[in-house]
Amino acid sequence: MNPIRIIDSHQHVWQLSRGDYGWLTPQLKPLYRDFLPHDIAPIFKELKIDGSILVQAAPTLAETKFLLDLAAQHDFILGVVGWVDMESSDAPDHIHKLANNSYFLGIRPMIQDIPDIDWMLKKEIAPSLKTLETLNLTFDALVLPPHLPNLIQLLKRYPHLKVVIDHGAKPFIKNAILEPWATEMKTLAEFPNVFCKLSGLVTEAGTTWSWNQLLPYFSHLFACFGSQRIMWGSDFPVLNLASDYHAWFQFCWDYVSVLGRDALKNVFGGTAEQFYQCRAIIS
Numbered sequence: 001m002n003p004i005r006i007i008d009s010h011q012h013v014w015q016l017s018r019g020d021y022g023w024l025t026p027q028l029k030p031l032y033r034d035f036l037p038h039d040i041a042p043i044f045k046e047l048k049i050d051g052s053i054l055v056q057a058a059p060t061l062a063e064t065k066f067l068l069d070l071a072a073q074h075d076f077i078l079g080v081v082g083w084v085d086m087e088s089s090d091a092p093d094h095i096h097k098l099a100n101n102s103y104f105l106g107i108r109p110m111i112q113d114i115p116d117i118d119w120m121l122k123k124e125i126a127p128s129l130k131t132l133e134t135l136n137l138t139f140d141a142l143v144l145p146p147h148l149p150n151l152i153q154l155l156k157r158y159p160h161l162k163v164v165i166d167h168g169a170k171p172f173i174k175n176a177i178l179e180p181w182a183t184e185m186k187t188l189a190e191f192p193n194v195f196c197k198l199s200g201l202v203t204e205a206g207t208t209w210s211w212n213q214l215l216p217y218f219s220h221l222f223a224c225f226g227s228q229r230i231m232w233g234s235d236f237p238v239l240n241l242a243s244d245y246h247a248w249f250q251f252c253w254d255y256v257s258v259l260g261r262d263a264l265k266n267v268f269g270g271t272a273e274q275f276y277q278c279r280a281i282i283s
Helices: 035-046 063-072 092-098 125-133 145-157 181-188 201-205 211-224 244-256 261-276
Strands: 009-012 051-055 077-084 104-107 138-141 162-165 193-197 231-232
Touching: 009 231, 009 261, 035 051, 035 244, 051 125, 063 077, 063 231, 092 125, 104 231, 125 138, 125 145, 145 162, 145 181, 181 193, 181 211, 193 211, 193 261, 201 211, 211 231, 211 244, 231 261, 244 261
Parallel strands: 009 051, 051 077, 077 104, 104 138, 138 162, 162 193, 193 231
Antiparallel strands: none
């Protein structure tokens, strides 16, 4: 029986002295320190995790280059989802230049932090989205439930854009609210180019999270996307606000294992391989 190759599809690192993490304040005490590759390496070794995708945590090109430099230094970093100013007229040029680096996979605008709920439909970002589509690069959608109707409209405009919804679109788990999130996620899953990350959900449930809180959301995501379009991610170290790496990994592993070995292979590695197609994964 072939071993399951495990990929963490959503991991962050940061270095406070860099100074471009506007959201990261001392009030977020569990997170307000440096988190670098040496912090995660022992966990990966213990849990036999083969590698991870680094995802941006600051809205700057400088941070994207910082992550790409780290990827070149650490074998377990398989690729980087970065950031560009998509409203800038030279954004397509930046994307083309970044694409010359084999670790660069795509971009993630921090949509959840943008005051304009309609931002993703602005004509100014259309050239960036078209560039991603043309270069077969990826788009991580960091959205909240109120953004989902606009995300549906976006996908109608860009039928070939490779999109993954981060953290299941952060449903309101703490308040046990399913609709309209559930209906809109079902609509999004009808687009074959849309994938979903099984990440971040424990943070939305809060520090007293339980199986019963999460199960309706897990069940709905799998009913919509199937294991072929769901990829597991830790969201480490943000995960530390509500849980820890080991507990989240085990919870997800136990849930998916009931669905069978093929589901485990998809969710814990295969889906990320299919979606991101980074050179470090497929080599």
